[in-house]
Amino acid sequence: MAEFIRFDQITKFYGALCVVENLTLGIEKGEFVSLLGPSGSGKTTLLMMLAGFEAPTSGEIVVNGLAINGVPTHKRDMGVVFQSYALFPHMSVGENIAFPLQMRGTARAEIEQRVARALDMVQLSALRDRWPSQLSGGQQQRVALARALVFEPRVVLMDEPLGALDKQLREQMQLDIRDLHRRLGLTIVFVTHDQSEALTMSDRVAVFNKGKIEQIGTPRQVYDQPATRFVAEFIGETNLVEGVVERVSGGEALVKLPSGATLCAVADSAVAGQTVHLSIRPERIDLSDSRRPGGNSLETEVTDSVYQGDHLRVQLKNPAHPLIAKLGRRSQEYPPGTKIYASFAADDCRVIAP
């Protein structure tokens, strides 16, 4: 499929500070792409440049085959949803949603209809004549969403739209937005620092760090096959174990830990003799009384275990590295001091680029 939006070698400086560095990214029509990263990683700046609020220092932004660098915001035809909602406080809910249609010279009768439909879409029809200040945070954000969608923009940009909402509401809104995306076939660029939000909603996730994209892929790819140490640590929780590659064969590497134990790991690129990190997700670790035949097994001792409702979190100590394991709720209790084997499949143990 052809790329609908393309960031081509975008660089952005604020004074001497480089916030986006030579970044290239393509987004397809109808795709939901999350820009995920810690604050200051350049994700919001990239979104602001797409919206036209900021200009790139160098590089080109192309939408639908046309460079839009010189196009002012109001002619870009993109709906933007902000974390702070940014509703017009001096207009009613209905007037807020009618605003983009008025700007486009839509006929009065049609505005009426489309505002009604948009309100219906976000289930706020009853609140049409209220003022924004009379609404709860979640309702305000739904109004902002309706306002950004009512004029059927070619792209919807969302800058941490759910950041100000409480957890339960946020999760509901995540599903609502995902549903709207599917129903209306929208192209959405979604900025967030919440990894679970990005995994829940996106077709693809671009993980940002220090003005660059560390990895871009489906939620499954970035979680199961993190390309770099940053991605492995930023998305979900992981155990990082250092070791030296002994030998490589057919995408698998044998890695020797400082304790002398060896682990079998998936490796895209590794050279014998190289010092590498291995990433092992805590929920992929199994505990057993005896060494498992086949796969990896490390001899460890339990230092602490915490019951967390949906899972049991066990901290382990082994001669080389502390490990964390997350076990399903049917697992037994492990008192501190228990000697035990931590086992995991070679597939669940990955060599990470340093």
Added chain:
Amino acid sequence: MPLKLTRAVFASLTVLFLIAPLIAILPLAFTSSVILTYPIPSWSLRWFEELFTADAWRRAIVNSLIIGGGTTAVATALGTAASLGLRNHLLFFRGSFRTLFLLPMVVPAVVLGVGLQVLLARLGLANSYAGVIIAHTVVAVPFVVVSVTGALSGIDKRVELAAQSLGAAPATVFRRVTLPLAMPGVLSGAVLAFATSLDEVVLTLFVAGPNQRTLARQMFSSIRENISPAIAAAAFLFIAATVAIGLVVVLSRSMMAKRR
């Protein structure tokens, strides 16, 4: 409890200190005596009558309204434009510019008066309404700038960005979003400008001719010639007008606030 009491007493004393001069002068507006002194022999409205019938006073009131109105319009427009300009982060020496706009507040009025007199004479505006309005505008603009800048800084920048992204050109953003949101500040700036003009004596002494004698100026000169209670009546009008305008602003503000 004693602390609360002390606070209340202190607050009352402060308020008393501030309004004592008003309490002293206002009753004299309703005296029947021909001189401005206590005790008041009997109550009468003769001095208000004098105010509206005596030619000098009537003209002074009209002049004050003309000059006050003109000053309000010019100062509000200029001050609002200046505040909008001062929002621009790209502007160099933004702080210095801001101070420059507030300078007329601290420069002694006598200095401004002399300067304006020379300048306006050069421009051929001496002894004209335009000249007086310009002079009053100079001292009124800072009040508008302070008030509008305050209102503008309360606007979430993202609201304006949102308007842009929804298809509003910069001029439309200003008309539909920025100005309505800053309106309370613009209104109070306008009221302050009007009050400043109404109250201004020193500059008026320098730049106004006999035909532009304002109410304040008239009070100032008549108090030297004859201490007539008409001055007290004029003062009463002054205060009543100011309070009325203030009430209108407060009411319109609270009505706007209710909508948010």
